[in-house]
Amino acid sequence: MPSNTTACLILIGNEILSGRTIDKNLSMISLKLNGAGVQMREARVIPDIEAVIIETINSCRAQYDYVFTTGGIGPTHDDITAESVAKAFRVPLILHPEAERRLLAHYKPEDVNDARMKMALVPQGATLIDNPVSAAPGFVIENVFVLAGVPRIATAMMDFIAPSLKGGLPVISRALDVHCPEGEVAVGVGAMQLRYPDVEIGIYPKITEGMLRSTIVMRCVDIAQLAACANDMIAMIKDAGVFVTEMVD
Amino acid sequence: MPSNTTACLILIGNEILSGRTIDKNLSMISLKLNGAGVQMREARVIPDIEAVIIETINSCRAQYDYVFTTGGIGPTHDDITAESVAKAFRVPLILHPEAERRLLAHYKPEDVNDARMKMALVPQGATLIDNPVSAAPGFVIENVFVLAGVPRIATAMMDFIAPSLKGGLPVISRALDVHCPEGEVAVGVGAMQLRYPDVEIGIYPKITEGMLRSTIVMRCVDIAQLAACANDMIAMIKDAGVFVTEMVD
Known part of the structure; x- marks a missing residue:
């Protein structure tokens, strides 16, 4: 098994549910977690509704080793993630002195306002996650990592926290471009999955130059098993x- | 409220969780549902694991008017959606005569095999959803619509079923490109949300030409309220x- x-x-944001924005953070975070030996097992897209955020966070943090959230930590009325996380953990939302310092250093004095200083509020007991792009930090509390929704900022935050994650062996993968529809090799690929139960084998249809073709992806933590599986598959x-x-990825 | x-x-597929594939179906389906007066309230990305699929489908179909799934209805070993849906509904998986007819009409006799004919199996009581791209149908059982994962096929299937959906008023939206960071107008936008409680107002940061700017999105089923809100906001x-x-969208 991968890991x-x-x-x-947990992707928090009406803009993703409404169809207006296509999320790119799931893929980015999953790939960085693969490298850290952590397997993404589920993702949920939920609206900016406090009760839903609280319930989803509490359900997920009990179920998984790590929970990540994106979105809702900005300065506006619809940014309610920090407050919701505090309520999920039943701790007060407090002004974090270091977060306050960073925001005051980032903004010109005339640009400081209550809305922006809201971004220095974190649940009591939380540790900050650096934001090298626009200063306002994310935070981690127990196993819940709260990241920004803007992909460039979320990516920088993941790079900041990745070394602290305690995963298993990194997942390695190999992929094959197969010039036929998946139905033509389905039986053979299924047999290969039985022969290599520790390799996660996926086969996906695609349309290339107007032709139905397939991609076969093999993922495993053991490079020798992966190589044997790939050789047999080819x-x-x-x-x-x-x-x-x-x-080639 | 929108609707x-x-x-x-429910997005079923290891390839999305692994980070390899960026999903585009959520946005496509949400936009088509908006037009039909149906609001997407949640999305879940789950792996190709039978127990997880069954539990997620049963939890969601009790909670929402409509449930859509994408992925896992192809011919290969990792395509287990139809079987899992049948188990969720506690009905047998049966060979659907019309689905069988379509597949036999689509494939050359020498290309027919057991793996491909697996795509004619649907839960007892299900109705077919047309697939004009590659014949293998989706299906609907009660309030659960089972679609292909390939975006071109999923889109065609949504177009097929959209007229049968019974939604409320269609959601209309207006969006503003605001040339400042969201923190500068946050207080004013928050006040506008209080003044127009039936308009769902979102404000999102973006980086345009290296500058932090914002998009404000207003969504409502009532065109008059939406117009009043947009005028006041501008x-x-x-x-x-x-x-x-x-x-302009």
């Missing part, structure tokens, strides 16, 4: 008379 | 000395 250390991502596909190449 | 008719989307922003333009 026994598990994570869940041989099986070639034996079926189908063109196959290794994909 | 009282609710929906949830006046408030201009009064603050900030450049603002209406965005």
